[in-house]
Amino acid sequence: QSALTQPPSASGSPGQSVTISCTGTSSDVGGYNYVSWYQQHPGKAPKLMIYGVNKRPSGVPDRFSGSRSGNTASLTVSGLQAEDEADYYCSSYADSNNVVFGGGTKLTVL
């Protein structure tokens, strides 16, 4: 069982917005500004999409945004496109000098 809790699936139609949640505790998500999000297409390596809760690396479309409220972080994908269909994972630094991940969310573009 993963340390961070994500919904197993999410979906939306092209052009719509979808939000994926990532729930932890005050010892990880809620306690540090070190939340990241990764996109993984089948058979490919994960790709960093968001770091520092809400910052986008160079080259990541601004359709992807991150936020946090309390112990829950969220990834929002606006203007859904077919290529956004992938698995998404959140991660956070955690107390006791650890890095924890969520179980992943499969995003389907209908």
Next chain:
Amino acid sequence: QVQLQQWGAGLLKPSETLSLTCAVYGGSFSAYYWNWIRRPPGKGLEWIGEINHSGSTNYNPSLKSRVTISVDASKKQLSLKLSSVTAADTAVYYCARGLGGSYSQLGLDPWGQGTLVTVSS
């Protein structure tokens, strides 16, 4: 552009030691921590640990007793050894560059291509 290429044995028997190596091409090796992460089939990602160019390591507390991460800075390579493997260690193993100092505070990027390691008798 930084690229990571990894290799190692893909099929192990229970109680054997898993051994993987990751080579870094392009960019600075000494400025970052280098990480190992795994993804068991049907499950989420799990951080294994990290090392910097001088050999300073940090490990996942749940795996610490069985994990050794080492570095050869002259070759820009890092290695992973996981002892006494069981079927629960079956996973795709990735190496990745950590950003923002230890514990990849600013994320992990880029990642290696992944290596499937299967533990079966």
